Each structure stands twice: as C-alpha cells, then as structure tokens.
Amino acid sequence: MRNRYIVSYDISDPRRWRRVYRTMRGYGDPIQYSVFQCDLLPAERIMMIEALTGIIDHREDRVMLIDVGPADGRGRWSIETLGRAIKHEERIAIIV
Template sequence: MENYIIAYDIRDDRRRLKIYKTLKDYAVPVQYSVFECSLRKEEYLMLRYKLEKLIRKDEDSIVFYRQCPRCAERVERLGTSRDPFGDGVFIVTAAED
C-alpha cells in the first residue's frame, strides 16, 4: 500500500462532479479538490485509468503526490483538517527554527 495526496483542477462542473464521485470510491476528501488515500498498486492503476477517461487533457489537471512512509508520518494538520486514516489522536509539535 502507498499513500497519495490527489489534487485536481477541473474546469467543467459536470466533469468535476464525476471526478469527485470517482475519487470518493478510493479516497477521502480532506479539502476542496484534495483527497488522501492509501492504495494498492492495482487500485492506483484502476483509479488513474478511470480518471484519465473522465478528464479533458487540454483543460483539466489531476496531480498524484506519492508519500513515502516517513513523509506521511510528518504531516501536520491545523484547524478542522482531520487525518482520514488516524485514530483521532493529534500530536502537535513545535516548529524548528
């Protein structure tokens, strides 16, 4: 399993809704147009395939940010942003100068 952050910018409202619904089958929305997920290789390939069929490559953009395990552990969340995979426990650390 690998963790991903997926962000999208879709021009057309109908396409955007289809993209959103497709992503909800695989990932958790954490911001407008931003999802987080943990996927097996097969799931990732299937999701990419489905999304590629939905977008217009000359107008739309979808970006997959793969997170290494160390990076995933270092994610900091502020405000109402919740960890979609966590147990509800938040650890807040002071930022280093």
C-alpha cells in the first residue's frame, strides 16, 4: 500500500539543492519550493532515503519526511491549501 509523504528539505549548497530537486522529481510532485508530495511504497521510500543520503551533507543540510497516511485514504484529503491549487501530474508506472 502506498503512503503519502510530504518531503521538505533545506539544502545549504545550490549544487546539492539542484541534485536533491532532480532526485525528488523521480519520487513525487513539487508542491512548494523545496517541498514535495510523494505517494510511495515502503521499498520506494527506502530507495528515496538512500538516494538522498548520498547527496546531502549531513552536517549542513536537512530533509524532513512527514507520513500523512495511506495515499488512497486519509493521506489523499489531509493536505489543504489556500490560494492557488496544487497541480498534480498524472504518473505513469514504467516497469523495467
């Protein structure tokens, strides 16, 4: 079952920030500057954490993961916005 995560990051170096941003595009949709919404299986969550661990400087940077619940349940409705709505991209699974 996929859970919805909000992933926020504070990266001090612009080069690492771009690498984190590109990595996160593979796991979810940007919803704010340095904030992504990701619907992940447990294995995908681990792969994302491993990818980010290899990029960030653990003394200077911070990545925060917030589990908001099942993507098809509570997680779908637990994010509320004011102003411009969040544009969700339709994801297509590619099996390699």
